[in-house]
Amino acid sequence: MNCSSKLRPLLLLLSSVCLPGAACAQESPPVRELFDNDWRFQLGELEDGQSPELDDSQWRSLDLPHDWSAEAPFDPEFASGTGYLPGGVGWYRKTFNAPDEWQGREVSLHFDGVYRNSEVWLNGQRVGGRPYGYIPFSVRITPHLNVGGENVIAVRVARDEVADSRWYPGTGIYRHVWLQATDPAHIAQWGTFVTTPRITDERADILVSNTVANESDGQRKLRVVSEVVDPSGAPLSHQTTSVTLPAGGEQTLAHWHIAKEPQRWSTDSPVLYTAVTRVFDGDRLVDQTRTPFGVRSYYFDPNEGFFLNGEPTLIKGLCLHHDAGVVGAAVPDAVLERRLRLVKELGANAVRCSHNPMASELYTLCDQIGLLVMDEAFDEWELGKRKWVKGRNVGRAERFGYNEDFEEWAERDAADMVRRGRNHPSIILWSIGNEIDYPGDPYAHPEFFDPAAPPVDDGSPSVTRLAVVAPKLIAAVKRHDPTRPVTMALSNMPASNDIGLANMLDVAGYNYQEQYYEQDHRDFPGRVIYGSENGRGARSWQAVVDNDHISSIYLWVGFDFLGEAGPWPNHGSQAGVFDTRGFLKPYSYQQKKQWDSEPFVRLFVGRQRRGDGGRRRRGFGYAEHPRLWRAEEGAELPVFVVTNTDEVRLTLNGEAVEAERSRFGGDFVARLPYAAGELQVEALSDGEVVATDSLQTPGDAARLQLVADRTRLTADGQDAAHVEVRIVDRDGRLVSDSDAKVTLSVGGAGRLLGVDNGDQNDTTALKNPTKQPRDGRLLAVVQSGREPGQVEVTATAEGLAPATIQLEAAR
Template sequence: MTISLLLPKQLALLSLCWLATYLPAHAQRQQLLFNNDWKFHLGDAPGSERPTADDHAWRAVTLPHDWSIEGPFSEQWASATAYLPGGLGWYRKSFTLPAGYRGKKVFVYFDGVYKNSEVWLNGHFLGKRPSGFASFQYELTPYLATAGPNVLAVKVDHREVADSRWYTGSGIYRNVYLLATAPVHVQQWGMCFTTPQVSKSTATGKVSVALTNASATAAAVTVTSTLLDARGQAVATAKQVLNVKAKADGTASLTLPIKSPALWSADQPNLYRLRVSLAVQGKPTDEVTEEVGVRTIRFDANQGFFLNEQPTKLRGVCLHDDAGALGVAVPPEVWERRLKTLKAAGCNAIRMSHNPHADYFYRLCDRLGFLVMDEAFDEWERGKNKWVAGWNVGTPSQHGPHEYFKEWGDRDLRDMVLRNRNCPSIIMWSIGNEIDYPNDPYTHEVLNTGRNPQIYGKGYLPSHPPASEMGPLARRLVAVAKQADSTRPITAALAGVVMSNFTDYPAALDLVGYNYQEFRYPEDHKQYPQRIIYGSENGMAPSAWAAVDSNAYVSAQYLWTGIDYLGEAGKWPQRANGAGLLDMAGFPKPEYYFRQSLWTSAPLLYLTTAEAPSKPGARQPHLAPTWNWPAASQVHVVALTNNEATELFLNGQSLGKKTGRLPAWDVPYAAGELRANGYRNGQVVSETQLRTVGAPTALQLKPDRTTLAAKTQGLAQIEAQVVDQAGNLVTDATNEISVTLTGPARLLGIESGDIASHEPYAAPRHKAYQGRLLLYVQATGPGAIRVALAAPGLTSQAAELRAE
């Protein structure tokens, strides 16, 4: 079986990156970022939807805003959601309509509000959206005061805090936009770009434009589509005149011939800009511009995945959308830094676990060259266990998105696809994650045939819903997704394949993802030869990658997980999950370098150490890049490498040369320098070392940038280090570091990466973890910014930034 799909890039009418965006003066569409000058109240405030409600004592906030991350951490809350509170909150914004918006259709667009949001304008109810991950838009026009003040009010209800298996945050945690259009305009998510024919010499672009004529008279609308290359030069143009009745919709279809297309790929993410403009009687009424890409994808049951007809292994990671100290209100610079770090390890694919992410995240994947599995749900009509006292401990909560799935599930899925369908990075739509987890909630008689609880659960539980329910639901969701986009395959991540194989669920899918079930690949490939199999969620073991690397028919591995994340935690005091290649500060862990050794070809050599096991066969201890041990210690040294051989030296004396990706030595500790050389073809191609470091003496600051964009509230990410007299990082330092900030900036948070720390994220001080901290400093206006660090007994240091 082969699925061949020819794709583009994403449109999302209102996802124009992360900047306040103004279109050219001749265009009738206007859009601005609507994040400033909001007021917030935590707790219920009945009547706050009324414009005359008193909010003078409410707190001023700038969106995006996540109130849960403000804490405090407490054991009274749920381990599933990071032991952080939920609650109910209100937001209000008073504004005067910009002059250029008067006489137009005016909309407000929310990229995400967690959850159960209700929105009013000037006391008029606009609507409710239960999902905290959906993007949605309301028209404001009928209730606007065009000359005087307007009040937008948003109520957010997250009182059911244990409603997810991971941290979700609370509040208006993504961008908000204000949009004005002429009566004749492109609909929300109304532009679609596909490339049904692609070769190296030519390609055909198809543009579908859904538009609305909201005026009282019929209109002959000229629809013009122009494709611009990276230099801004037009490479293809098409026009169509569409007669649209008054108060009616219409759809234009245009064809763009593209000569010598610059194909989008993970290695060369070439992008075009697609501009669609509308005009009536020669006068422009609307213009929408979106980045798009030209490429092909194809999945084959025997040969795996092909990108632009090139066989490609998907070296992927799963990602939740929090960033530690920032919760889920994450500036784009944070994800840009994280994604570039993952890319350096050879990662080329991202699974959006287990919900749609922020609008800008997809733009970053398009521009950086990641292949994306976009995912809609973690549960359907039946709920899953959300652990409260630690994973698999005590009595779980059963609250969750299943409570509104029957009414909203189809729409949430359709909106995800429409919002993101023009992204060249997206190569598949996932309708669910681990819906078939054995007995959580579905069950089947086959579960009585095995003894491994990870595979078979607790055996058949007739009180649970039957697994047969999943097939009809899956078929319905697949149909919804394909109606919105027929160019990509539909998939799901299956956790209980042993059970699902006895249902219609896998057959409803184009691609069948296997979570942690590599052992089933050969058997199921033989039994279901038409099934396209890949690893949708996998552990870090080398064998899990070998199952992909050594089998052409297995196209992908998505590691759990790329980055540590809040929630899905163990018992208190753990508040986060530490399964990532990177910690919550985005610092690489040893696992990162091992993955880099598997996924990249450039010479790599990284040294780690641990206390030597007391007896043969003992469990491998935690590895860390340190050469500070008690005298007379026996130390286990492991090199992570992709070289042919590695030689280890202690204080200049060779301890022998070994081969393999994980060569190891047991070494009697001696202070000084531990050095390793990596060899290929008998030549040294890489070298690394660990040194014994002294006591902490000073602080160091390493900003990722020194110039910030003042108008767009640019962000600096500053690494703070505790160092010894020679400037070496002291990896066991836990000094409490205080931050003083002067100038037009604010400290968004401090992250250490310690998954058991309960220090308040909003405080201007934090203990170092493994000798480091990460500071998030955001510009609030133009001018000089000074970031100073201090800690008792250590030499302080400051960094000078500038916002302009």
């Protein structure tokens, strides 16, 4: 089943099915549908962009999600922190007809994310907007809707100060938009909250609360029915409550259900139940929602760590940013799903949303795949952090950003993050901030300051201010979800301890603060301590392995991302476990070795090169092509074997080669004179071969090869496939040192979203179809159109035989 077909039932929530025991005399069922198609866009400011009379026929036609910054060329005049890509002002417009049957209905638009400072108009009347670019929001359009006629939605997006973030945020309506039309009596947005207060092997207590609103002009007598459906689709129980709501009123009702012998949601078995809520006016069904949830319990113990369903569980997490290489911030669902599955295949069981709420689809996919989630609200509070403009931590700093809107919007934004996500079993932590206590940026402490940090500005406020703001955010979270712990990712533990900030939190996240684990565990014996952001060095992992009370590690960072760049031409972070293509980096196999329970083995060839200061640097992590078995005949090469098994057998052209345990670069190492042919390794467990790997000497680059992760797409204009482009010799062996430029083209019922070489120093525009591979490979992202048909993907390069692959887009 493809990504689109899995996600759509959970996202569309179309109310067209009656459940057993329901009277379903439907006159006009609720409508909840995707509103992404057929928008028009113009970059640049204009007067009266919201006017219905404006002629937008010459504007660009496009479908959402859309990130216009990712379409622009890199430019060294733009801010390094946001990836040397522009911002600006842009306008989106869409014309649609409201059918006659919407008369008397409540109609709204839901935006999952618009970066940033969005303003929305319907038929020339302002209906809402949101400053924060990462938080979903809805606008009620009922009062200005032309039912039975034409309507114009206009959205202005303004990112005037391009240095408004410490990383690349993207610009535009870069997440999905939904349209909803319901009866005036309906379940409020995010109005359902499912909790499981008691779980045993024999039964689970399930509490389903629903907030029902009446936006009609008169009193309404309603029946609210909640039903729990088990993972197989079988109904378990239903409860009914009658309620009378005055005009403009709302009320929250709670129903108690029991699931016998419950199936528990876990990272290994992510089974989902569903709470179905129906609202009736007499026998007429006026609203219905379906809320997936998991039956699971967890807690953090200050001495013994994290327990999921009563079992001690080490949280092995990756921090994630929201962009995805060449697609920028407008990430198709299928691209997001592939990335999350790669995280799971690595052996991780958790992700951290760094440092803002993510697209709704991320949480749904984590529920389905079995990944724990630390959701995070903000990277800065009422004062802005330094934003890199000309280089990393150098040059002129700016403080533009969300801080300008924090005082007015922060509590509401935090609350909406929680209300949107509180039914996802994957979410286990609400974080109200990342490194807000960072030394001197912007808050100062008289005793504790990181000498590596930029100098403190004159007049910087005291860090004690954080102890005033934090309780307000904690209360905003707890008001809507008292069941999950509140945390922060702290980066200055001495200061946060002094002002009591860490003790305000249910659990305390430590960013690169391993040196304080033991002391703080002694000084604050009731505190839950976990690693909220960690480097990939031995100290970070050993601190978790050696201490039961340290429950987690969140590595920085899962995937290379745009922004937080260094000096030109670098335009993005290279700290990822995976590169922007989603290819696991050679040295990241050390992480796979620690986390993956399945046997594996991987061969790498090291090289020596001089690093800064003229010192020789050794190891496959410093090799330009660590998977290339080719050199001058007889040249001595170090070979590294990374494996999670205890024994290996290494051969070169069938002859045994001695491999010894090594402290550096891998689990086993051998030094041997190069000879053309095949280098092979077998990993053994109890004398049995459980995994193999090999490297073969390639010939000259001869042709291109295409391999797709999927050959069948949904023809919905949203689905996507990943096509790996390989430069190979005549026999199909990868030629990783080829520098041939490759051009991709897509014909038929699809389009090319971008070609990625994983090189964060290549300033070729993200959307350019021609790229030079870094390791003999490229990744093309291909999206389906809205009509069924064949999608033809072709790769060409000078001097190489071209390659073509056929995909199918179907209904």
